[in-house]
Amino acid sequence: MVTGKSTILDVARIAGVSTATVSRALAHPDRVQQATRDRVMSAVRKTGYRVNPVARNLRTQRTNVILVLAPNLANTFFSRILSAVTEVAASHGFGVLIADSAPLGDHDLDVMDLSGDGRADGIILLDGALDPLRVTNTDLPLVMACEWIEDSTLPTIAIDNVQGARLAVEHLSALNHHRIAHIAGPVGNVLSTARHDGWRSAMQALDHRIEQNDYFAGDFTLGSGVSAARQWLAQPADQRATAVFCASDECAMGFIGHVTRQGLRVPDDVSVVGFDDIDLSEHFLPSLTTIHQPRRRMGARAAETVIRLIRHENTAGADAAPLPVELVVRGSTARR
Amino acid sequence: MVTGKSTILDVARIAGVSTATVSRALAHPDRVQQATRDRVMSAVRKTGYRVNPVARNLRTQRTNVILVLAPNLANTFFSRILSAVTEVAASHGFGVLIADSAPLGDHDLDVMDLSGDGRADGIILLDGALDPLRVTNTDLPLVMACEWIEDSTLPTIAIDNVQGARLAVEHLSALNHHRIAHIAGPVGNVLSTARHDGWRSAMQALDHRIEQNDYFAGDFTLGSGVSAARQWLAQPADQRATAVFCASDECAMGFIGHVTRQGLRVPDDVSVVGFDDIDLSEHFLPSLTTIHQPRRRMGARAAETVIRLIRHENTAGADAAPLPVELVVRGSTARR
DNA sequence: CTGAAAGCGCTTACAG
């Protein structure tokens, strides 16, 4: 019997008790007499009453929700992280709300925004390009995950991107490749920078010269893999890098797709390594050699960390060592 | 100069005005004298004040947010829909919050939940398995998108799934395939059912018999494509379907990946059609023939519809005809 | 075990 939205007062009237009792019957059933509780519950059913979360939040100063701010929901990389966050949060009694952080960058969020206090008890920020001071009003616990902010002291869950790049380069080098090109991620992004650095330093450590044409700009997308492939193909065949390390799996797939359609073969004509190990990588043709990121663990750890912060529990180890990455050798790389 | 969280009262005191004036200076600058406004703004800056959205929502009974409930954030299919929703919403002054609808199915959300009134002004529900009566407290405008609920009168934005399946089958038939198998989506899902029906009726209309072994259970995932491929391969080579229509692109990629790794070739040995046209489909090897869904348009239309509902504007045409699908012929299908 | 009352942080008629 649902009729319009009813408040706690409606329920109280029907049950013949005070609103305080209704509230207690719902939140602390043991603190109200059995008979009273029954009357309340029946009134709740009769009215279809549900507590207004906003009113409750305002009163209790808690929301039991964690807000996740992601830079790009169109990036398949985040999905598994989000589901891990949701799971862990649920097991601690928190709900998870997700918002695209891109709009926040544009607008002026000085005074009003999606993320402010009151809507959430804590924030997980996946976007290293956002100024966290602008994201939240001072007091809200905030943890960074995946990306990070240089010189900040925020608790951060991330992998060792430099090491990931190094593993890729060493693998290729061990297969006798010396000319190893790199297709980078978006300029300015911390992940791009770290992977780029890892590539450069590993090349140097192995005494492989980096040719001027072996760096390709990109942005993690399929499309950027395609356009890098075009540029690479435009180089004289005998002067091309024999292997390519891509800043993301999607980019690698774009590269392989284009190059293959142009008649070359991977890995026979060129070896390719990705980064991320998204679900599709093992099913791609050829299956993709890549750097595995523990996405579930990152999500879970991020959730645990904010929750601990929210509860003022010991946070030691929160910003501990980066999570380990792993080289997964599959079909897109071969001995030269 | 940010020091703890400050309230409107702090600002008022510093500016030497009432809280009413602070509120007005922020929300309706034109209604307060220039000089006063300046004092308020400077106090705002000094305190780092941001309005508490929860308090405002409670007072105004509006949130300016739209909540999107998605069944599975790990499904790459939703990302583009979500970004379209976010864009359109932003252009109308609404923020978008996203939540995983899966946990809602489990728990008892009779009394408290993520989606209740107060947190959002309207809901876009992408999950046809959820009972919308339980999702929202009566009054919140709700529109279904992608999936729908049989026999409900909710405004619904969807494509013609039966027609999509039909296009796939007709394409394959025109390429001289008569044995066209189907790998289905999850049982009970409206999309699965519609695509399955479309396959069956198209086969019938074309006078192609459906062999008992030509239906494979699945669930839209890569993995389900792989296991269908195993079953298909287990059939005697001369008794297998020569073409497969998959309920999703991911499933098709899983099928192609496995079958190729087992030494067969697509499309030479078997033609495959997917459904969705996700970003990767054109880059996959072979590129995937599939049914294109206008994901951006669906997201945009869903957003426009809820917003119109929220504003009590004319909703005519909201549940108009389904959006058109389109066959995209690429490399995974060939003449038999 | 239950109720009256205060208060969470805002906004908005209503006066002036």
Next chain:
DNA sequence: CTGAAAGCGCTTACAG
């Protein structure tokens, strides 16, 4: 143009 006051829908000490 500005302020005092009420009220959005709850919860929680505090009495009884």
